[in-house]
Amino acid sequence: MKKMITLFTLLITVLILISCTATKNADIVTTMFPQYDFATQIVKNKLTVSLLLPPGVEAHAYESTSKDLVTIEESKLFIFTSLDIDTWIKDPKSLGGDQTVIMNLSEHYILEEHEHDDLGAIENIGEHEDEDELHFWVDPVIAMQLLDAILEEIVQIDPENETFYRTNAEIYYEELQDLHESFDTFMQSGYIDVDIFFAGHNALGLFGKRYHLHIESLFESFKPDADLTSSELISFTEIIKQAGVHILFIEELAEPKAADQITNELAKEQYDLEIFELHAYHNLTKKDLEDGVRYADLLERNIEFIKQALNNNND
Structure with missing residues (x-):
């Protein structure tokens, strides 16, 4: 009788642990802060978003764990930065489950020409080969493109809340645009x-x-x-x-x-x-x-x- 009670207690404990683990599975998994933030601002409380990179950890030093791979596999959308930044990713297609959408963020922006008078434009327009472009997300104009791209992927995995997501994305886009335009005006003032x-x-x-x-x-x-x-x-x-x-x-x-x-x-x-x-x-x-x-x-x-x-x- 005692053995049966012990086994029953153990079974209940295991089921609780499994249940708790299941509730922690994120709908959207990200490798770095920019895409984590953009996704979070879009979905609010409609979907869960996870950041693999622990707070305070240098991004270039990160290595994935078996737990991380399971988290990715059980997600609906996995957003990584690039193969150059997320060097632990060897084959993106091997990550995720059957229903997981894999998004390489570096494939979703265009480096646009940007001039002030006769100062010239950014070189290598449309190419992603420049050393500076490894950190493409630091340009607010590109960040707005990334926000839009992430929005479209989120709408694909949860079309029922499309209006909600587009409204949130538009609000955040306008905030970023205001910051960009204000600073651009300041810089041009002298x-x-x-x-x-x-x-x-x-x-x-x-x-x-x-x-x-x-x-x-x-x-x-x-x-x-x-x-x-x-x-x-x-x-x-x-x-x-x-x-x-x-x-x-x-x-x-x-x-x-x-x-x-x-x-x-x-x-x-x-x-x-x-x-x-x-x-x-x-x-x-x-x-x-x-x-x-x-x-x-x-x-x-x-x-x-x-x-x-x-x-x-x-x-």
């Missing part, structure tokens, strides 16, 4: 072809090209969380002083060890230098994710920091 300085790998090349903003990287190949040599420290501090800048940008989720070294060294000469984050939208901190921070919020944050830097340089 800031075309100006410089800001960045410590680390610059993933915002297309953002810079979009607004004709030069993002000068002090050390592209150097890890921002590593120590600078004395010669590097001297070189970088001289560059900053000669440029007369007082704001240095760093990438998100990076320890600003090198930037802090530069700041401290300049402080010895009574030269003030502030450190600001320039976000490339790869991933969020745990706090930002819990606070519901969106792509639009990060874009607005970037814009405000850049404006502050440019106004500071003019003082």
